[in-house]
Amino acid sequence: MPRYRVGYLPLFLLLTALLLVLSLVDLIVGPYTISMGDILSYLLRGPDVSKATTVVIGMRLRRVLTAIAAGGLLGTSGYVVQANLRNPLASPFTLGIQHAAALGAGVGILVLGGGGVVGPRSATSATILIANPFTVSILAFGASMLHTALVLTLAYVTGLTIYSIILVALALSFTVQAVLALLQYLVFNEIQVATLMFWTFGSVERTSWLEVEVLLVAYVVMAVATWVVAPDLDLMLLGDDIASSSGVNPRVFRAVSMSTAALATALTISFVGVVGFVCLVSGHIARLVFGWSARRSGLASGLVGGLTMLAADVISRTVISPVTLPIGITTTIVGVPVLIALVLGGGRGYTRD
Amino acid sequence: MVILEISGVCFRYGSVEALNDVSFSIDAGEVVSVIGPNGSGKTTLLKVIDGIVKPVRGAVYVDGRSLGRYSRRSLAKIVGYVPQRLNIQPLTLYDFVLSGRRPHYVLTPTARDREKVVEALKSVDLLDKADRKLTELSGGELQRAVIARALASEPKVLLLDEPTANLDLRYQVEVLETIRKLTKSRGITAVMALHDLSQAMRYSDKVIVLHRGKVYALGAPEEVINEKVIEAVYGVRATVLRDLKAIVVL
Ligand SMILES: Nc1ncnc2c1ncn2[C@@H]1O[C@H](COP(=O)(O)OP(=O)(O)OP(=O)(O)O)[C@@H](O)[C@H]1O
Ligand SMILES: [Mg+2]
Numbered sequence: 001m002p003r004y005r006v007g008y009l010p011l012f013l014l015l016t017a018l019l020l021v022l023s024l025v026d027l028i029v030g031p032y033t034i035s036m037g038d039i040l041s042y043l044l045r046g047p048d049v050s051k052a053t054t055v056v057i058g059m060r061l062r063r064v065l066t067a068i069a070a071g072g073l074l075g076t077s078g079y080v081v082q083a084n085l086r087n088p089l090a091s092p093f094t095l096g097i098q099h100a101a102a103l104g105a106g107v108g109i110l111v112l113g114g115g116g117v118v119g120p121r122s123a124t125s126a127t128i129l130i131a132n133p134f135t136v137s138i139l140a141f142g143a144s145m146l147h148t149a150l151v152l153t154l155a156y157v158t159g160l161t162i163y164s165i166i167l168v169a170l171a172l173s174f175t176v177q178a179v180l181a182l183l184q185y186l187v188f189n190e191i192q193v194a195t196l197m198f199w200t201f202g203s204v205e206r207t208s209w210l211e212v213e214v215l216l217v218a219y220v221v222m223a224v225a226t227w228v229v230a231p232d233l234d235l236m237l238l239g240d241d242i243a244s245s246s247g248v249n250p251r252v253f254r255a256v257s258m259s260t261a262a263l264a265t266a267l268t269i270s271f272v273g274v275v276g277f278v279c280l281v282s283g284h285i286a287r288l289v290f291g292w293s294a295r296r297s298g299l300a301s302g303l304v305g306g307l308t309m310l311a312a313d314v315i316s317r318t319v320i321s322p323v324t325l326p327i328g329i330t331t332t333i334v335g336v337p338v339l340i341a342l343v344l345g346g347g348r349g350y351t352r353d
Numbered sequence: 354m355v356i357l358e359i360s361g362v363c364f365r366y367g368s369v370e371a372l373n374d375v376s377f378s379i380d381a382g383e384v385v386s387v388i389g390p391n392g393s394g395k396t397t398l399l400k401v402i403d404g405i406v407k408p409v410r411g412a413v414y415v416d417g418r419s420l421g422r423y424s425r426r427s428l429a430k431i432v433g434y435v436p437q438r439l440n441i442q443p444l445t446l447y448d449f450v451l452s453g454r455r456p457h458y459v460l461t462p463t464a465r466d467r468e469k470v471v472e473a474l475k476s477v478d479l480l481d482k483a484d485r486k487l488t489e490l491s492g493g494e495l496q497r498a499v500i501a502r503a504l505a506s507e508p509k510v511l512l513l514d515e516p517t518a519n520l521d522l523r524y525q526v527e528v529l530e531t532i533r534k535l536t537k538s539r540g541i542t543a544v545m546a547l548h549d550l551s552q553a554m555r556y557s558d559k560v561i562v563l564h565r566g567k568v569y570a571l572g573a574p575e576e577v578i579n580e581k582v583i584e585a586v587y588g589v590r591a592t593v594l595r596d597l598k599a600i601v602v603l
Contacts, residue, residue: 238440239439247424292448
């Protein structure tokens with residue numbers, strides 16, 4: 001019996017192993033050196049408050065888990081949206097939710113006085129603080145969900161086709177961007193502008209343990225759900241008529257899966273800021289390595305997303321240490337070369353047809 | 354035994370009237386050809402039968418039940434559809450045909466699903482290309498792949514939209530023979546939109562001529578396909594060579 005001559009299990013194991021190795025690297029590197037022994041004793045014997053390393057490991061573990069879960073959520077939702085819109089350039093960001101999230105965060109920073117600059121104001125020495133990060137996250141999340149609901153409702157009225165979704169999303173995101181620009185122009189002071197900018201750049205270090213747990217649970221749920229609906233994603237890729245004739249209502253499926261992906265993305269960017277590139281690129285890398293069947297590349301896109309975020313975090317913290325670069329910038333540094341290499345080397349899926 | 358009944362079906366795309374009061378019925382095991390000029394409503398008719406679009410008026414009954422009383426999924430198990438066009442993606446041929454089994458399994462394909470995929474691929478001579486990507490198949494191979502995908506779901510009614518387009522002579526004959534064999538051996542009913550009137554004449558038990566969204570003529574191929582109908586519907590003068598079952602355009 002055929003098929004699958006390439007072993008996919010080894011590839012999955014390799015990805016997971018890479019994830020573990022990068023996690024270790026991310027735990028070890030940094031201004032404060034941590035040894036393998038410290039990590040082992042932390043993991044095996046539990047946090048020992050009398051040790052200085054415990055605090056550092058705890059902090060770094062939080063960012064490692066945040067990177068894995070956030071990258072996983074972004075990668076998986078990007079994949080789901082690409083299959084739904086049958087467009088390799090699409091992602092939840094096509095819906096414009098990042099602009100809505102920024103608007104929500106902006107309002108949070110403004111109304112709740114959520115921002116402030118500590119220390120002398122220069123790019124490398126000042127520490128910008130988001131005074132009330134949880135409220136800002138919740139407002140960002142609320143705004144992006146509201147935006148998604150609006151986009152999908154308007155698109156529903158016009159038939160929930162691919163084009164109606166993209167056009168409506170485009171129109172609404174420009175509106176949101178205009179409102180945010182207006183706010184910044186008329187109302188924000190320089191500190192508030194800087195704080196919002198800082199929020200937008202993205203960071204995996206502002207999550208609390210509670211938020212890390214929320215992200216991890218969301219990632220597991222999203223991964224399982226994607227695995228379950230993978231055959232339907234394949235059908236959607238082939239066209240609405242095919243999906244319909246194979247028993248899937250394309251409009252319902254599109255509405256539900258797009259909202260889920262948007263929810264996952266909104267949750268993630270509310271906690272870690274706008275890290276758009278992972279969303280766009282993970283699905284492509286996963287498909288180029290694992291093939292187009294959603295059963296395999298759907299799950300892989302989450303792992304690839306996590307890997308990209310972890311690698312980006314390592315780079316963020318080492319390039320001009322002790323300053324940490326925003327992860328929104330470094331993910332691009334990691335992702336672009338990988339994508340270009342794959343497209344030049346093996347990207348036949350896109351260049352053909 | 355009537356397996357398919359269409360009664361008074363009307364359908365419009367905005368202001369375009371694609372089907373106008375179409376009625377007919379089809380017996381189980383029949384091969385039916387739907388012929389008619391471009392834009393006469395053949396594709397639309399097949400989509401209505403498969404529940405992909407809903408008629409504005411009239412009803413479709415499959416196996417005695419109106420379409421409204423089927424869930425999309427239970428209908429998908431009974432009716433297979435070979436579309437005129439689809440978005441090809443770099444899925445492997447195997448995964449593509451497996452996607453045709455989707456209505457039959459809940460979480461993951463079973464051994465039986467995989468068996469049916471292999472069987473379907475064999476019946477169109479493509480088993481050796483199972484690991485190829487769809488984007489790496491020729492036009493005719495792709496056409497056969499789409500047919501295999503529909504066969505894999507073991508439908509009672511098979512709807513085929515121009516199944517011989519893109520095929521070379523040998524596969525045109527082979528695909529039509531396969532369809533005929535399936536109808537005889539498994540009692541499958543086939544409804545196909547065709548452009549080749551000679552093929553319609555040779556391979557069908559019944560022919561439906563659509564003209565501007567209406568049924569212009571309906572019946573046994575030798576009765577329906579004649580010089581008068583061809584001239585009226587296509588505006589072309591032709592001769593029907595009855596003993597050869599061939600149509601020659603003059
Ligand atoms: N999505 C659509 N929107 C608007 N009009 C449509 C649409 N699809 C088809 N039509 C119109 O409906 C009519 C019937 O189209 P249909 O595709 O059923 O014709 P057909 O008989 O299959 O033609 P062909 O032989 O070219 O495949 C045509 O006038 C066509 O222009
Ligand atoms: Mg057609």
